[in-house]
Amino acid sequence: MSKTNPKKAPLWRRFLPGRWREPKPVVGVLRLAGAIGAVTPLKPGLTLHDLDESIEKVFELKALRAVALQINSPGGSPVQSAQIFRRIRELADENEIPVYAFAEDVAASGGYMLALAGDEIYADSSSIIGSIGVISSGFGFVKAIEKLGIERRVYTAGEKKMSLDPFAPESKDDIERLKALQLDVHETFINMVKERRGARLTDEDIFTGEFWSGEKAKALGLIDGLADMRSFMREKFGENVKIKPVGGEKSWLKRKLGFAANSPVMPQGWAEDLISAAETRNLWSRYGL
Numbered sequence: 001m002s003k004t005n006p007k008k009a010p011l012w013r014r015f016l017p018g019r020w021r022e023p024k025p026v027v028g029v030l031r032l033a034g035a036i037g038a039v040t041p042l043k044p045g046l047t048l049h050d051l052d053e054s055i056e057k058v059f060e061l062k063a064l065r066a067v068a069l070q071i072n073s074p075g076g077s078p079v080q081s082a083q084i085f086r087r088i089r090e091l092a093d094e095n096e097i098p099v100y101a102f103a104e105d106v107a108a109s110g111g112y113m114l115a116l117a118g119d120e121i122y123a124d125s126s127s128i129i130g131s132i133g134v135i136s137s138g139f140g141f142v143k144a145i146e147k148l149g150i151e152r153r154v155y156t157a158g159e160k161k162m163s164l165d166p167f168a169p170e171s172k173d174d175i176e177r178l179k180a181l182q183l184d185v186h187e188t189f190i191n192m193v194k195e196r197r198g199a200r201l202t203d204e205d206i207f208t209g210e211f212w213s214g215e216k217a218k219a220l221g222l223i224d225g226l227a228d229m230r231s232f233m234r235e236k237f238g239e240n241v242k243i244k245p246v247g248g249e250k251s252w253l254k255r256k257l258g259f260a261a262n263s264p265v266m267p268q269g270w271a272e273d274l275i276s277a278a279e280t281r282n283l284w285s286r287y288g289l
Contacts, residue, residue: 025065025237028058029245036110037077045076048083054247059091061244065237068229069101069118075109078185088117102229103127108211116196121223129217132189133209134182141167
């Protein structure tokens with residue numbers, strides 16, 4: 001685990017009265033909520049591009065003693081999950097600041113990968129934890145377009161360029177290639193869990209994609225305990241600890257402008273937006289949310 005290394009106080013502080021000499025300990029809070037990498041017009045997902053500034057800022061707070069990750073995510077893109085994980089760990093190791101992850105409703109699949117950025121992971125007894133696996137999903141519209149009398153016209157250079165096209169019949173070769181790719185990604189995920197949780201894991205049979213309550217996840221070694229972030233930090237750093245959230249929701253103007261630029265009533269890309277929204281909804285509903 002990274003050791004606590006608060007930034008050194010300036011020399012002039014030595015001449016202040018005792019009660020002012022030492023700044024109150026600060027815990028920076030980074031909230032990671034939503035699907036990862038999945039983007040819809042109304043609900044952009046978590047990406048390193050959007051989070052990088054907040055991640056850097058949280059590690060630059062004065063008198064910083066720890067960083068807390070508040071996670072509520074059903075997963076999503078394995079690439080974005082890994083990139084966010086690596087950026088947090090890079091700055092945590094560079095600044096020698098401990099990171100604590102706190103799961104809310106769910107930290108599953110890519111959401112659990114984000115939690116692995118914490119030196120310790122905590123959750124509520126009813127939180128949903130785990131789902132260490134890889135899934136690909138979509139829709140098939142072959143019969144639908146046949147019934148509607150729609151003729152699909154696609155021109156490609158490269159015989160596999162139309163792999164997994166939802167408007168074409170499934171191909172056995174396409175499915176085999178997809179499953180091989182999934183196995184590679186799954187193995188990477190498994191190695192991350194083993195590296196970060198190590199001897200704390202009590203059962204090797206946790207990589208099936210199954211998920212558990214916080215209570216069971218604790219017994220399996222996937223988390224370190226049951227706790228809420230504020231109570232935990234007060235107990236660890238004292239009642240005077242300052243909890244400082246970094247980042248958060250976009251301003252009303254930015255949300256308005258973003259909505260206008262990606263408005264679902266615009267004809268361009270409306271079908272892709274609907275599919276993306278359905279897939280995001282499916283990520284949450286898989287855990288009963």
